[in-house]
Amino acid sequence: MTTALDPVTLGVIQNGLQQVCNEMDLAFCRAAFSPVIAEAMDRSDGIYAAEDGALIAQGDLGLPVFVGTMQYGTQAVIERVADPQPDDVIICNDPYLGGTHLMDVRFYRPFFYDGELFCWLANTGHWPDTGGMVPGGFSARATEVEQEGLRIPPVKLFKRGELDPEILAIIQSNIRIADQRIGDIKAQAAALKIGDKRLAALLDRYGKDTVAQAIKELRERAARLMRATIAEVPDGTYYGEAFVDSDGVVDEPLKIAMTITVDGDEMTFDMAGSSPPCRGPMNSVIATTRSSIYLAIKHVFPNVPLNAGTYEPLKIVDPKGTFLYAEYPRPVSGCAAEVSQRIAEAVFAALTKAIPDRLFAAPAGSSGNFALGGYDPDKGRSYVMYVISGGGYGGHPGGDGLTNGCSTIGISKSQPIEVLEQYYPVLFERYALAEGSGGAGEHRGGFGINYRVRVRRGEARASMVMDHGRTGPQGVLGGGDGGANQVRFEFADGRVHVPAHLSKEQDITVLPGDVIDVRTPGGGGYGDPAKRAAERIEDDRVKGYYGESGPDAPFGRRD
Structure with a gap:
């Protein structure tokens, strides 16, 4: 021995x-x-x-x-x-x-x-x-x-x-x-x-x-610590769901149905009832689906150390026959940065019913994937710029959600705009809070961001795979949903284009002077807004976070 x-x-x-x-x-x-x-x-x-x-x-x-x-x-x-x-x-x-x-x-x-x-x-x-x-x-x-x-x-x-x-x-x-x-x-x-x-x-x-x-x-x-942690959660079956706006091809939401069963020191995750495989790139391969559940649980129980033992008590039923079990040749470009966060959101929604004092409203849940590729005539070379953007976190029992936080799936952060402007022929005209985007609640959601980027030189092609454009991140326990993701193209000739799929589009030709305007989601609200402390409401008003002193009315939102 x-x-x-x-x-x-x-x-x-x-x-x-x-x-x-x-x-x-x-x-x-x-x-x-x-x-x-x-x-x-x-x-x-x-x-x-x-x-x-x-x-x-x-x-x-x-x-x-x-x-x-x-x-x-x-x-x-x-x-x-x-x-x-x-x-x-x-x-x-x-x-x-x-x-x-x-x-x-x-x-x-x-x-x-x-x-x-x-x-x-x-x-x-x-x-x-x-x-x-x-x-x-x-x-x-x-x-x-x-x-x-x-x-x-x-x-x-x-x-x-x-x-x-x-x-x-x-x-x-x-x-x-x-x-x-x-x-x-x-x-x-x-x-x-x-x-x-x-x-x-x-x-x-x-x-x-x-x-x-x-x-x-x-x-x-x-493994022992995770089992002991799960044992503190009341036994039972808990259901939560989340929705992907669309798959980019068919303009219909994709449903993630998450049933979590807690039995002693084990948790079982069943996604039966989720939408079938989709035509567009929002399918998720099984490795990403499983990893999304793992990271969601690590968000809920952050004190458990990280290795393979951490996930031994987590039993995942493979969601075959759904868009969460992609097989060749299904497209999958949106799985890591977007679908993974909807899966985590469904886990949070389910566990809120079991342990509301340890959970939080939904975070922005989008990495804001924006790519611009073209040719810079001044530098005499082609380029591909990829931008990640933050959003609001959900309100929680201890207070308001974080503003401009990184995505649920990682610590990836927005690149400094000075670096992007040095590398690529673009100018960021605005990079600020998306005021008003935090969901109402006893503890409101954090705010997303609003950035405007103008093409300075050469012709380029813009594409994006984002999410939460149809509806914002979920509020919980009576809290309101966060603000939705919004994208708008403002062309130098006066035309305005809002993508049909709201936050998913590809191959939009942009020329010098054209602007891409993006507002990322705010976090959901936690608890009844009527219970919010009067001094916190006044503080939000004075700072112009909501109401007439905020930015222009949101564009392109669809309920």
């Missing part, structure tokens, strides 16, 4: 594993060329078990939605890549093999110690473009995955440390702005190499057997 590690050694190794991931995160974002990785931090790094790909540790600076997907992606690599060697790096972006959308490109590096495979190091980075119908990959009207970009199966991009020029040539020949991707590729691979060195140092210090024992104990402890 193996003797349990003393708490000090266990804690040091736990933090050591975390530090390895954090250093990979920092190296990746500091070396990457693309602002979406370097500034918006749309990426993640982690350590995964050699035998089954189970999560061992993930960086603090990584997107939570990748917690589950990278675990399933590592499993796919283990099953499909024969004879991994030291310094190999496998690339894959296939959504159906433990992925998200095609722009999230995953690298995997086998970690060997004393000549034996000990674990896998992996990371994901959002590339600004992987080909497809529109710059940026967010094709709102795609009906098959090939229209969204280049799909790469698990192949060795680096073989024993040497970049394979033939595979690189295939990739570069099928994506836009290919010459700039080599910087992201080398940054992504270098991050894993740093992880290899740091993890080897940790094993040198404590020994392979001791670290392996610590990993096993940490997983068991996380």
